[in-house]
Amino acid sequence: MQCVALKPVNGLLLLMKNWLLITGIVRGKFCGLPKGKKAIKRRCVFKRKCKADGTVEKRKARLVAKDYLQKAGIDYEKTFAPTLSYSSIRLLLALAVQKDFDVNQMNVVTAFLNPSLKEKIYMKLPEGVEGQKPVYCRLNKSIYGLKQASMAWYDMLDGTLRNFGMKRLQNKPCIYHWRKNEKTLIVGIYVDDLIILSNDRPTSKDLKAALQKQFEMKDFGEVHWCLGMRIVYDKEHKRLSIHQERHIDQVLERLGKTDCKVAKTPLDSNQVLSKDMAPKTEDERTEMQKVPYREAVGCLIYLSQGRCPDISHAVGVVSRFCDDPGCGTLAEQRRNDVYCEPRHH
Template sequence: MEGNIAYCLLTEDGEPSTFQEAMNSSDASQWMAAMQEEIEALHKNNTWDLVPLPQGRKPIGNKWVFKIKRNGDDQVERYRARLVVKGYAQKEGIYFNEIFSPVVRLTTVRVVLAMCATFNLHLEQLDVKTTFLHEDLEEEIYMLQPEGFEEKEKKNLVCRLNKSLYGLKQAPRCWYKRFDSFIMSLGYNRLNADPCAYFKRFGENSFVILLLYVDDMLVTGPNKDHIEELKARLAREFEMKDFGSANKILGMQIHRDRSNRKIWLSQKNYLKKISSRFNMQDCKPISTPLPINFKVSSSMSPSSEEERMEMSRVPYASAVGSLMFAMICTRPDIAQAVGVVSRYMANPGREHWNAVKRILRYIKGSLNVALCYGGSNFLISGYVDSDYAGDLDKSKSTTGYVFTIAGGAVSWVSKLQSVVATSTTEAEYVTATQASKEAIWLKMLLEELGHKQEYVSLFCDSQSALHLARNPAFHSRTKHIRVQYHFIREKVEEGTVDMQKIHTNDNIADFMTKAINTDKFVWCRSSCGLLET
């Protein structure tokens, strides 16, 4: 019994983790209906045929996965049961060849939301009901019959799969290829900047953009009819679920105020969940993620076996991972702090764990902060900063940059540089080069979405890095800087990137590289479009 107790703790939201558990739960009838619905969809789709197992072949297993779907306000919408193949039993070459499938970049999603806000576009959301079940399989795969739905007279037969199923390693790729060829046949262009973004122009001033993240789609454009036409054609080809106006994508909530042309992107529900998962729901909130001049190093990692044992009971990696997801989606304000604590994933000490708890306390105090896009300025500008040799372990410098558009951040990075810089100039110069690559990509993305921008301004607070980028004169002190970092020079010369001096006090990338005081931190945060809602 003891094992079961621990096991039941693992599922959140009261979702059963096995078929047995579902059948014994108080919602057994809802779960049964959900499984029935799934099996019917699979049969309708002709997903498998029952056949005797050929000699020398091993069937792979499957399991039921149960999920309670909730809407934006956290209310129960429906019960969902999925039959999932145990794809981890597949061996490459026998069961599959290629499995890579692209998903839309989060930066692209944010840029498109900024466009919607600024130009007051329609924004709709769709999802494909049985994404992975449409695909014809190239490989020969046998599977056991689904638990609870074995056919009585045919107990000894197995399912030979005709169509791809959830859990198969090649499933996402099969689906992407099929969707891609269909949408291209409707005259949409796949963007070079992002292979999961599609664009079609209708005459002078109308267009439709579609973003694909596995089975979630965002569709936007100025003309409702063109969007409806696309939805109708998709519905004829795939089983679609139309959500109407978008209010949620990848766990991020989208709030709109069309009269003021503003869009807010937040993860309030997700952050509340992680606060309670790590027992921090009642902690005292604080105003910055890390104290000013905060430094940690690997010397704080456990030295004794005792300490190691104590730390092994701490959910360090999952806490950092949960924070990282928030940081990547909507929270540039914790990027620097999460970057610091993630370096000690392999062997965290007490101090490192305290730092993680501190970030959670900061999150508690800023649950209502959301990324806001809106405003008439639809130009990208970038801010770069670096913290010279800020890492105590290897003396590496930290790169930080933020790109904003329509008043909100769309792209940000805070990470250790791969080379050890020998001067602040070099550290800033390396940062500027990394940022200029992102600038060029953003410029290309916007151009493909119909917004040509001549150059991207990069604001930098290091006078010497600026001179170096603008002035190709050879200097004995810079001869060791690797050739690859002179990329920024070419871009400045050809006019793609315009580097400009900015005072440190006005540089919003400051909080991407080090722990700073509350006033400056709050200013940087709001300059990135992170506002209290």
């Protein structure tokens, strides 16, 4: 077993902890593989979860299923699960400021391990237990990596919120609301992260208790760090700001632009981009292939959805040339990067 980006001992301990969770969701004992049935494989995923200041909060290990081996109609049916878009998150935060709501955040621990599975899915056991036979298990509950895992989790969370009396929006099924007299409660869902808006703290406390009764939850209290965005909410002065300085730092460092000069606008008004700027010779094409143009544009798209919506038009312009970028389009893409740099302040 290889442990990437983690110390071997820590990686093994984390994986053992995750495997204990997995074995708790296997139906009965390990079993043989029924005739005519195929088992899905699995792999280990290791990841660091960081705090708002960039320091490591914890290291995670996941035993995940290889979903590309699942067959539609046999191993799964529906897979879609709604989640909050960044525009919806900004809308909820703006509503909180306007209505003077409290904004809290909760997270469900190992959310995808909670829902039961309707389908009969067999999985091959991981390394370390293959010395015993049988080497397969039937999954009684969902695990990370299954195609239906996100939908199964959403359906389970949906039932819990409905039992509390909340209703979901028809056009935004990832947003739930509850209203009684002057009391209002709004919940936005992004997979296993919950953003809770409320103007009545006892009601908000009751909802948290209902969720904690059903799932293992982490209550972060007032929102400060959400989906890679640092949120500063000054309720007294009705001000809220979103910051992504850590992501901007990472992008500039990755692209080697930490010492760049700041641009005042995202695009040069005197520069008109066109396909004529594409490389003309094979040497020019080879040289441009060394430039992480697509990667940089992807990072800019992420920033435009969160902290920097004002660069959306500029990002749309430079993204048109991802297939064959030239020196002119590269210069404008880099201008977007350095325009975002002063957002630290």
